[in-house]
Every structure is written in structure tokens, then in C-alpha cells.
Amino acid sequence: MAVLKLGLIGAGGMGMSLAKAAKTREDVLFVGVADPVAEQASKATAELGGEAYSSYADLLARNDLDAVLVATPNAAHCEVVLAATAAGKHAFCEKPMALNIADCDRMIAAAQNAGVKLMVGQVLRLIPGFAKARELVESGEFGKPLAIAIERSSFWKPRAWRREYRPTGGVLFEINAHEIDYMRAILGDAASVYACISTETCPDSDIPGINYVLVRFKEGGIGMLNSNSLIPQGQYQVAITLEKGSIRCDWSSVTYQFRDREAQAVPEEEMKAMLPGVQREIDSFVEWVLYGKEPLVTALDGRSAVEIAQAALQSGATGQPVSLPLQSS
Numbered sequence: 001m002a003v004l005k006l007g008l009i010g011a012g013g014m015g016m017s018l019a020k021a022a023k024t025r026e027d028v029l030f031v032g033v034a035d036p037v038a039e040q041a042s043k044a045t046a047e048l049g050g051e052a053y054s055s056y057a058d059l060l061a062r063n064d065l066d067a068v069l070v071a072t073p074n075a076a077h078c079e080v081v082l083a084a085t086a087a088g089k090h091a092f093c094e095k096p097m098a099l100n101i102a103d104c105d106r107m108i109a110a111a112q113n114a115g116v117k118l119m120v121g122q123v124l125r126l127i128p129g130f131a132k133a134r135e136l137v138e139s140g141e142f143g144k145p146l147a148i149a150i151e152r153s154s155f156w157k158p159r160a161w162r163r164e165y166r167p168t169g170g171v172l173f174e175i176n177a178h179e180i181d182y183m184r185a186i187l188g189d190a191a192s193v194y195a196c197i198s199t200e201t202c203p204d205s206d207i208p209g210i211n212y213v214l215v216r217f218k219e220g221g222i223g224m225l226n227s228n229s230l231i232p233q234g235q236y237q238v239a240i241t242l243e244k245g246s247i248r249c250d251w252s253s254v255t256y257q258f259r260d261r262e263a264q265a266v267p268e269e270e271m272k273a274m275l276p277g278v279q280r281e282i283d284s285f286v287e288w289v290l291y292g293k294e295p296l297v298t299a300l301d302g303r304s305a306v307e308i309a310q311a312a313l314q315s316g317a318t319g320q321p322v323s324l325p326l327q328s329s
């Protein structure tokens with residue numbers, strides 16, 4: 001049996017979720033974990049196996065390492081993926097892929113030149129509620145998708161590295177890379193972006209808390225992201241408008257209604273039978289590397305989410321709509 005010898009770089013909350021999903025597979029063997037916080041690395045190896053490293057360069061120097069999961073803070077993704085590809089390792093990189101498209105392009109080119117695979121963890125489209133809603137859209141039964149509106153609101157008190165704008169890229173990168181990717185998964189590639197961004201910041205942070213974004217898609221669809229991290233009565237809502245009806249979803253449930261019929265819900269048992277999104281993305285990465293199976297999410301998907309977030313920041317700063325593609329430099 002083929003076995004993927006895997007390493008983890010960044011053993012925090014998300015790194016461990018990815019690693020535990022990988023560990024459920026018989027064809028994965030952990031050879032090491034790198035984290036500058038020694039006890040994070042050793043706690044992780046106690047659970048996953050392999051050796052603990054304080055520097056990712058030492059982990060990447062191992063000849064028996066095939067691939068890495070990269071789950072460091074956002075600003076380090078590019079540097080770590082470039083080092084991994086230079087060492088000839090395949091990489092799964094958490095979202096946001098990077099904090100600008102120039103870095104995304106360097107990462108994609110480096111992986112291509114090294115002949116290794118690079119996947120980005122745009123997991124929302126694989127999470128049961130969102131995945132099932134997308135299946136309904138793609139069934140064609142509801143006609144063409146016309147628009148998607150997403151509200152993601154909460155009262156967000158960022159902690160540790162997330163409190164600063166610089167290592168996160170702000171809410172549009174750190175949180176809404178997910179919703180932006182989902183809009184693309186439903187409506188295709190974006191043509192232009194307009195955003196209004198507040199000067200009011202999240203508590204104890206320099207991150208703007210209100211980010212409203214409108215996206216016009218190339219095929220005519222319209223996307224609206226209502227991202228507000230200053231609402232104590234937070235909620236998550238997705239509404240997809242289609243020619244013949246509408247679909248609403250969240251993490252674990254989906255309802256739909258044709259214009260001329262009663263609303264219906266996808267049965268709970270059907271939703272519960274679906275694999276968690278993180279398991280699906282990790283399975284896809286492993287199966288791409290080991291068996292050449294087409295990946296469910298690509299580095300170009302990661303890049304496109306970064307491009308829209310970058311364009312939104314530009315629009316927020318200038319007050320003008322921004323046409324895509326952005327120049328990569």
C-alpha cells in the first residue's frame with residue numbers, strides 16, 4: 001500500500017484538526033511536527049507520532065517527508081509553502097492562501113517548477129450544508145443561479161496573532177476567505193468588486209469590524225457579503241437566488257423552495273450522513289498526491305479568494321469599484 005509521509009507545520013487549533021483528519025487514514029504516516037512553541041510541537045507529536053521540531057526548516061530537511069500541512073498564522077503561509085516546495089514537498093496550505101496575489105503567484109509557480117502539488121484549504125464549499133446547497137444548484141433543477149447573499153456576523157474579540165491587522169490581513173482574509181470562495185463556487189469567477197469598510201475596529205485590535213462587499217460575477221451573477229464582527233446578536237445566513245426558486249443553507253442544514261411550491265428541507269439523516277468538510281479536504285489532498293485523483297479545491301481557488309479580498313480592500317480604501325483581474329506585482 002502507498003503511504004504518504006506527512007508533516008505538520010503550525011500545531012495550533014486548525015493544524016491539529018487537519019492532522020487528526022489525516023491520521024484517520026491508513027495510508028498516512030506522520031513523521032514530524034514543527035512549531036516554534038516547543039510544547040505545541042511535542043504535544044502534537046504525542047498524539048500524531050513523529051518527531052517534534054521548533055523550526056520548519058529542520059522538518060523539511062527530512063528525506064523521508066513527502067508532504068506538509070501548513071497551518072501557521074496567515075502572514076507566514078507564503079514563506080513556509082515556498083520553503084516546502086523548494087524542498088520538493090507537496091503542500092496543503094490553510095486559507096487564506098496568502099495576503100496578496102503576488103505571493104499566491106509565487107507559491108503556484110514554485111509548486112509547478114518543483115513538480116509538487118499545492119492545495120488550499122477553502123473548506124467551506126465542502127462542509128455539509130454548503131456542499132449540499134451547491135449540489136442542488138449544480139443539479140440545474142432550479143435554473144441558473146442569479147445571486148448569493150451571505151451574512152456572517154458576530155461580536156468578534158480576536159485573540160493572540162489575530163488581534164493585529166498585519167498577520168491576518170483583516171476579517172476579509174482571516175474569516176471571509178471562506179464566504180468569498182463559496183460565492184465563487186456558486187457563481188463562477190468575479191468581474192468586479194465594490195466594498196465599504198468601517199473605521200470602527202474589533203475590540204483590542206486594529207482590524208476593521210464592518211466589511212460590506214458587493215461582487216459582480218463574469219456570468220452576470222451578483223454576490224453580497226455582509227461581514228460584520230461588531231454584532232453581539234450574530235448570525236450566519238446564506239440565500240441563493242435562482243431562476244426558479246431559492247436555496248438557504250448554513251453549516252448543517254439546507255432548505256429550498258421553487259417559486260410555485262412549498263418550502264422543503266433536505267432530510268436531517270441525509271445531512272448527517274455527509275463527511276465533515278475537513279475530512280473531505282484532507283482525503284482529497286492525500287488522494288491527489290498518492291493516487292492522482294483530481295482535487296476538490298485548487299490553489300487557483302485559493303488565489304481567486306485572495307484576489308477578491310485584495311480588490312475589496314482596494315475598493316474600501318478608494319471608494320471606487322475595482323475591476324478584475326488585478327495586476328500581480
Ligand SMILES: NC(=O)c1ccc[n+]([C@@H]2O[C@H](COP(=O)([O-])OP(=O)(O)OC[C@H]3O[C@@H](n4cnc5c(N)ncnc54)[C@H](O)[C@@H]3O)[C@@H](O)[C@H]2O)c1
Nearest residue numbers: 010011012013014015034035036037071072073074094095
Ligand atoms: N479552515 C478553517 O475553517 C480555519 C479555522 C481556523 C483557522 N484557520 C487557518 O489556519 C491557520 C492557523 O490558525 P489556528 O487557528 O490554528 O491558529 P493558532 O494560533 O491556534 O495556531 C497557529 C500555530 O502556528 C504556530 N506558528 C507560528 N509561526 C510559525 C512558524 N513560522 N512555523 C511553524 N509554526 C508556526 C504557532 O506557534 C501556533 O501553534 C490560519 O491561517 C487560519 O486562518 C482555518
